[in-house]
Amino acid sequence: MNRSGLAGMIAALALAVTGACGRHAAAPAELQPKAYGAAIVLVSGEKQVAGVGAALDQPVVVQVNDAKGAPVPGALVRLAAAGSVRFLPDRGLTGSDGQFTAGVSLGSSAGRYQIVASTAGGSGKRAEVRVEEIALGYRETLGQQINAIHCIRCHDSESTPERVSNHDNLKAQPHSFTEGAIMNSMSDAALVAMIGHGGAALNKSAEMPPYGNTLTPAEIDALVAFIRAVADPPYRPQGVFDASN
Amino acid sequence: MSLGGKIAAARRLLFGDSARTFGTLSVVLLALLAVVPAKDYFREWRTYQKGYLRLVSKRSDATSLARRFEPGVQQVWLPELGVVDRCATCHVALKESSLADVKTQPFRPHPSIPHNLSDFGCAFCHRGQGAATTVEEAHRSTKSWEEPILPARYLESSCGQCHLDRPAGTPLLNQGRDTLAQYGCVRCHTIKTLGGVTLAGTDDPPSLAHIAEKTSREWIAAWLKNPQAYAASATMPNFQLPDEDIRDISAFLMAQSTPYRAGTAAETAPAAAAADAAAQQEGASLYGESFCASCHATQNAAGTLVGGTLGPELTRVGSKVKTAWLADWLRNPKVYDPETKMPHYRLDSKQIGLLLGFLGGKTDSDFLGNRHFDAAPKAEIEHGQKLVIERGCAACHDINGVKKPDDFAPELTLVGSRPLAKILFAPGVPETLPDYIAAKIRQPRSFGNALKMPQYTLAPQQVDGLVTALLAQTEGAQTVPARLRVAARRPSDYHAAGKAGQLIEDMSCFSCHTINGRGGDMAPELTWEGTSVQRAWLVNFLKNPNTLRPALIRRMPKFNVTDAEASTLADYIMTVYQTPAFDRDALDGAHFTAADGERGKELFYGKYACQSCHIVDPNQDKGYIGPTLTQVGVRLNAAWIFHWLKNAQSLRPGTLEPVWNMSDDDARAIAAFLMAQKTAPRAEAARK
Numbered sequence: 001m002n003r004s005g006l007a008g009m010i011a012a013l014a015l016a017v018t019g020a021c022g023r024h025a026a027a028p029a030e031l032q033p034k035a036y037g038a039a040i041v042l043v044s045g046e047k048q049v050a051g052v053g054a055a056l057d058q059p060v061v062v063q064v065n066d067a068k069g070a071p072v073p074g075a076l077v078r079l080a081a082a083g084s085v086r087f088l089p090d091r092g093l094t095g096s097d098g099q100f101t102a103g104v105s106l107g108s109s110a111g112r113y114q115i116v117a118s119t120a121g122g123s124g125k126r127a128e129v130r131v132e133e134i135a136l137g138y139r140e141t142l143g144q145q146i147n148a149i150h151c152i153r154c155h156d157s158e159s160t161p162e163r164v165s166n167h168d169n170l171k172a173q174p175h176s177f178t179e180g181a182i183m184n185s186m187s188d189a190a191l192v193a194m195i196g197h198g199g200a201a202l203n204k205s206a207e208m209p210p211y212g213n214t215l216t217p218a219e220i221d222a223l224v225a226f227i228r229a230v231a232d233p234p235y236r237p238q239g240v241f242d243a244s245n
Numbered sequence: 246m247s248l249g250g251k252i253a254a255a256r257r258l259l260f261g262d263s264a265r266t267f268g269t270l271s272v273v274l275l276a277l278l279a280v281v282p283a284k285d286y287f288r289e290w291r292t293y294q295k296g297y298l299r300l301v302s303k304r305s306d307a308t309s310l311a312r313r314f315e316p317g318v319q320q321v322w323l324p325e326l327g328v329v330d331r332c333a334t335c336h337v338a339l340k341e342s343s344l345a346d347v348k349t350q351p352f353r354p355h356p357s358i359p360h361n362l363s364d365f366g367c368a369f370c371h372r373g374q375g376a377a378t379t380v381e382e383a384h385r386s387t388k389s390w391e392e393p394i395l396p397a398r399y400l401e402s403s404c405g406q407c408h409l410d411r412p413a414g415t416p417l418l419n420q421g422r423d424t425l426a427q428y429g430c431v432r433c434h435t436i437k438t439l440g441g442v443t444l445a446g447t448d449d450p451p452s453l454a455h456i457a458e459k460t461s462r463e464w465i466a467a468w469l470k471n472p473q474a475y476a477a478s479a480t481m482p483n484f485q486l487p488d489e490d491i492r493d494i495s496a497f498l499m500a501q502s503t504p505y506r507a508g509t510a511a512e513t514a515p516a517a518a519a520a521d522a523a524a525q526q527e528g529a530s531l532y533g534e535s536f537c538a539s540c541h542a543t544q545n546a547a548g549t550l551v552g553g554t555l556g557p558e559l560t561r562v563g564s565k566v567k568t569a570w571l572a573d574w575l576r577n578p579k580v581y582d583p584e585t586k587m588p589h590y591r592l593d594s595k596q597i598g599l600l601l602g603f604l605g606g607k608t609d610s611d612f613l614g615n616r617h618f619d620a621a622p623k624a625e626i627e628h629g630q631k632l633v634i635e636r637g638c639a640a641c642h643d644i645n646g647v648k649k650p651d652d653f654a655p656e657l658t659l660v661g662s663r664p665l666a667k668i669l670f671a672p673g674v675p676e677t678l679p680d681y682i683a684a685k686i687r688q689p690r691s692f693g694n695a696l697k698m699p700q701y702t703l704a705p706q707q708v709d710g711l712v713t714a715l716l717a718q719t720e721g722a723q724t725v726p727a728r729l730r731v732a733a734r735r736p737s738d739y740h741a742a743g744k745a746g747q748l749i750e751d752m753s754c755f756s757c758h759t760i761n762g763r764g765g766d767m768a769p770e771l772t773w774e775g776t777s778v779q780r781a782w783l784v785n786f787l788k789n790p791n792t793l794r795p796a797l798i799r800r801m802p803k804f805n806v807t808d809a810e811a812s813t814l815a816d817y818i819m820t821v822y823q824t825p826a827f828d829r830d831a832l833d834g835a836h837f838t839a840a841d842g843e844r845g846k847e848l849f850y851g852k853y854a855c856q857s858c859h860i861v862d863p864n865q866d867k868g869y870i871g872p873t874l875t876q877v878g879v880r881l882n883a884a885w886i887f888h889w890l891k892n893a894q895s896l897r898p899g900t901l902e903p904v905w906n907m908s909d910d911d912a913r914a915i916a917a918f919l920m921a922q923k924t925a926p927r928a929e930a931a932r933k
Contacts, residue, residue: 051398051401051417052397052398054417054706055398055705055706055709103705108396108398109348109353111348137356138356138414139357141414141416142413145413145414145416146413150901150903154870164869166857168867169857169868169869170867205854206851206852207854207857209853209854209905210905211903213906214903214904218359221357222414225357237345
């Protein structure tokens, strides 16, 4: 074997080794904060609703402020959450406006996820803010679809360019499904009856039509599951509980 | 003592004579025999089963939970589906809905879904290794078994292994399949779904056979450089071509173009209206009145896209099309493209001039830049043709002298089952199939600069949808028993007959309305329209469509039809589009009494609160979800209203009107009340 061949082989081997190592390169060096804030506040991205495991439409944006409430650029923000929530990125320094933006993918089970965004204060004190997001399972997603077709025009007072709200045209102001204070006080059976038989049958406003002949029982159950999923404050079902709690 | 001495002593102790040897071997044999039960005793799944019993023992329904618990390995075996699943061995509480508050795996109950565990098992939907009984082997890929569990975000892909029917519960899968069809993916990649049906494109890539008549070479070059710079909503991907290639491709496209109509260009093209503010304003009004925005979007001052997505975005159309071509197109788009979704508007020369002025003003000098091309030498044109063939342009576009390539890109029918061992991962991509597919869609060229797949501009949710739709393309999906398949609705190629049929095609009614299974969903279905409406109203509406549903922003345009055309269409609709369910003249309005109407009015406003969605009296009713009913007595037939009130979904599936299931008496009374609404009461100015 001639020399150049040997040298080539060694070079190739070295390349292969470094390449293989490169794949398992250590995590990037720990970010060092350039500044410290006293408080962290949520700017946007709260209470979003998405399917399990799905990426949220809007990123979560938080802002680090100093003791006087002015934004702090260069502060280190970390995001954490229980469950298999993924962040992109999960830590970083705030920009010139004191804000840090991250994409969020929810975990694999339906329910609420609490994201904790934290920043280290100068004196070692930690400031944090909690952000709640909602993941929908199969039934809740189906309910969301039904809501979008049959319910939202009256039950959501917000209009969009594609969907004008009918909420303000009604005498009985329909409750938004996120109004936990009202929705949580109704049992599943009461909600099913309301959707299926309409308002008039239950001595409420006849403006709520009966959907029992339009939707199947499974669809009405799915709609109830969706209403439960988005209620704020969260719905806590009555029933069997772990006695150790 | 030396080491040798110690060994010798031990040997004497254990094997000194035959009795000692026998004793030693017996002990060893016993120990060996104990290995198997011990190994079994310490199996991972036993730990979970014990943990479960500890968990339920603290709950109020402990007795019934413990009674339903079945110890040992649990298996679902479905030879027909190739399912051998032992997941329930550890996931012991799948059917225990009372454990809904338990969040720790493997003890969570399964969320409610429309299928039974015993019919499908687990791995058919969740993938992973169903037969494994350790956490590692069941969920993650190992050397011997390489299918890992499917991440929850792509779970809907498993529904797609049987379902082609757009289930309401799988929005991401449906959206992904739509994207495959709308972004031209299926024009290069063959994708056969269950039952061997090949996915077809629903996009409408324009023919380039007459491109030189329509636009300039400079525009083609700027477009090729970055289609999204022209229209953010453009579905044409970016081929990331070097400038010389763009120069040559644009040269070839101009050279291959032929005139699209015999003779010369447009006959006496009307000149664009003067570019003064008044004419611009008039043109803008005509654009609005013609409801162009129902299909075409433009960017407003704030940079937001406003308008429909059926036609191309027009924000910079003035920088694109030639005036003579646009005049021709506005006069009758079917001449240039017989298949276009754009209706033939029957505009007069003045109107065309106004629109030319308005649209011609929508320019963007930044987009074209300072490009200027001189006549191209033959070598550049030939090189351009070579590039067009290499890049597969003809897979989507008709181009003179270039044949549509067959199987231009790899078939993706089984991409959801592609073995990981056969995939070359780009550095930095997690080595799983979903991550590979997502990376490939996001940045195809990151897998190699020589790859032909272009760069698409997609939102993260669109990528998730595409990955979901592609992961549904498994080997399992191809072998699903026929009884489990849920087929897509059969596409209809319905055409109306005769002269009316020609008019329906000419005005592109199917772009918005569905008739007999064919058409769009922007406007109401018209399959039974002849039973529904009165002829005199229909003729009037065709000539001068007025707004029926105030809350809608997509409206029926005015097509400027002649009396004869309106009459032909109305005759056809009244005769042919009739439901077999009942006779439209079955309920004679003349038999309604004033008392009927009074009772109907009470029911309308009281029991059924119809005013929530409909307006009869504009002075007090406010609901605007359904059509305005101020003149419904001249629009609809009494029998239609009667049956609509009983079951509207059976007449127009998917309509927002709930199924009231009204008694005959109530339906008749409300029909009487509504049939009396013949003239629009004048809305009085609100006095307070």
